[in-house]
Amino acid sequence: MKIGVISKNSRYKELLEKDESVEEVYLFSDLGGEEYQNDMEVESLLIDGECASYRELEKVRERFPDVPIFYKLHDLKADVVTKTITRLCAAHKVTPINEHYTVNQTVQEVLKHLTNSGDYSSDRIVAFFGTHPGVGVSTTVFNVAKVISERVHGKVLVLSLNAWDSADYFYDYRGKYLNDLKVDLSSQSLTIAQFNGSLHQHKTFYHLAGNRDVKMQRYFKNYEIQHLLDVAKEEFDLILIDGGVHFDNAIAAQVYVQSNLKFMITSQEEKGYRGYFPYVFHQLLEPMGGKKEDFMMLINRFTPNVSLINEKDLEAEMEMNRIATIPDMGTIGPVSVRQKHLMYDVSDPIYQKPIDVIGNLLISEAGLSDKPRVVDNNPKRGVLSLFGKK
Numbered sequence: 243m244k245i246g247v248i249s250k251n252s253r254y255k256e257l258l259e260k261d262e263s264v265e266e267v268y269l270f271s272d273l274g275g276e277e278y279q280n281d282m283e284v285e286s287l288l289i290d291g292e293c294a295s296y297r298e299l300e301k302v303r304e305r306f307p308d309v310p311i312f313y314k315l316h317d318l319k320a321d322v323v324t325k326t327i328t329r330l331c332a333a334h335k336v337t338p339i340n341e342h343y344t345v346n347q348t349v350q351e352v353l354k355h356l357t358n359s360g361d362y363s364s365d366r367i368v369a370f371f372g373t374h375p376g377v378g379v380s381t382t383v384f385n386v387a388k389v390i391s392e393r394v395h396g397k398v399l400v401l402s403l404n405a406w407d408s409a410d411y412f413y414d415y416r417g418k419y420l421n422d423l424k425v426d427l428s429s430q431s432l433t434i435a436q437f438n439g440s441l442h443q444h445k446t447f448y449h450l451a452g453n454r455d456v457k458m459q460r461y462f463k464n465y466e467i468q469h470l471l472d473v474a475k476e477e478f479d480l481i482l483i484d485g486g487v488h489f490d491n492a493i494a495a496q497v498y499v500q501s502n503l504k505f506m507i508t509s510q511e512e513k514g515y516r517g518y519f520p521y522v523f524h525q526l527l528e529p530m531g532g533k534k535e536d537f538m539m540l541i542n543r544f545t546p547n548v549s550l551i552n553e554k555d556l557e558a559e560m561e562m563n564r565i566a567t568i569p570d571m572g573t574i575g576p577v578s579v580r581q582k583h584l585m586y587d588v589s590d591p592i593y594q595k596p597i598d599v600i601g602n603l604l605i606s607e608a609g610l611s612d613k614p615r616v617v618d619n620n621p622k623r624g625v626l627s628l629f630g631k632k
Contacts, residue, residue, distance in 0.1 A: 243265055243286070244266045245264060245268070245286050245288065246284035246286070246288070247268065247269050247287075248271075248273060248289045248294055249289075249292070250293055252269060254269070254288065254345060261353055272293050273298055273301075284306070285309055285310075286309050286312070286356055287310070287311045289313045291314050292316045299331065299334050303336065312351075313336050313338050315338055315341035318341055324525065337355060339352075342464045342491075344464050347464075365502045365608050365609070366479060366608050367481045367483065368482050368503045368608075370382060370383050371489075371494075371505065371506050371507065372487040373509075373514035374508075374513055374517070377514055378507060378509070378543060379484055379487070380402065380404075381542075381585060382597075382600075383400055386597055388584050388587075389601040390610075391447035394479075394480075394605055394610040395611050395612075396478075398447040398478065398482065399474055400449045401449075401450050401482070401484070402451050403494075404453075404487075404488070404493075405486070405491060405493050408420075410451040416442050417441050417442030418441075418451075419451045420451065427466035427470055430469045434476055437477065462491070462492050464495060464496055471496065479608070480610060483497050485497040485498070487518070489526045498527075505537065505539070505600075507542050508556065509544070510545065515560055534561045538564075538565045539557065539562035539563060540568065541553060541564060541568065544568065544570060553567055565600065566596035566597075566600055568596045569596075571585065571590075
């Protein structure tokens with residue numbers, strides 16, 4: 243297979259040439275160079291948006307009418323621009339590639355389309371996203387981590403990769419923060435020892451809190467987050483990621499790309515399932531090839547009330563399969579945070595059951611093995627324990 247690459251980054255050529263299906267790679271710095279203008283035969287073409295405007299795609303397609311063409315988006319300033327470019331790509335049968343993909347991921351995406359090879363996501367990386375702020379992503383992640391880490395052989399890690407929320411307030415956190423690792427991530431020099439020394443161990447699982455430097459919220463790069471996840475995969479058997487609700491940044495893009503299992507947490511609030519999320523999906527995820535079926539749905543803080551949307555209708559509204567419904571526990575949530583307890587430890591079985599269901603799924607998908615069960619002869623008393631009652 244002969245592939246043409248329009249880019250100033252020679253790394254594309256180097257990586258493509260390593261694949262046994264690629265016979266030859268032609269590298270051109272722009273569309274106006276003499277080498278590109280000369281006749282050449284290629285079976286596919288990769289265009290780096292940094293070197294060629296999307297407005298030139300029509301001419302490129304005219305010159306190469308029958309070969310697959312891939313266009314790597316670059317430095318998009320607004321969602322409406324993303325939508326415009328992806329529509330133009332569709333009009334000329336050009337496959338757009340997410341601007342937040344690293345060079346390596348871009349090459350793998352191209353090869354995946356050309357050779358039908360597998361993707362680069364991992365069953366050991368699980369992402370939790372939310373339809374709107376405050377829907378309970380962090381709370382759910384921590385309680386699932388607790389359940390799984392107590393049940394299995396292997397190490398469980400929680401990464402708080404929401405650039406707008408450090409998630410360090412659920413217990414007495416004493417580790418470092420995502421922004422503390424920025425220099426090492428930027429230079430791609432983070433070692434396993436440094437990474438482990440940055441984590442906080444909360445009972446049976448480990449945790450790296452998210453960014454708490456507001457000036458850094460949009461300044462993390464795609465390769466930095468890829469480096470972080472590569473280091474984490476070397477040490478941990480299961481990585482649960484709090485991806486937050488914002489998809490317009492490099493952190494969320496990398497979490498989306500590298501996680502094989504993705505959960506979308508919603509509630510009965512219309513601002514989530516009918517307000518915020520549809521815009522996010524149609525303007526950010528769908529243009530990049532994202533599909534609603536990529537997600538498994540979790541309903542959080544559910545209240546059976548005829549005035550509120552029910553589970554079946556919420557599944558239809560979101561166009562996702564529901565895995566579990568987590569009931570509304572009233573004030574137990576905020577009280578447990580204030581008293582530094584995880585909800586699973588202080589709630590009744592009606593809350594624990596859906597968390598166990600999620601845990602069962604992840605243990606199976608990640609191929610983890612259960613520890614022998616220990617019978618608890620002194621079971622917790624649920625909500626009463628929060629208030630010191632016997």
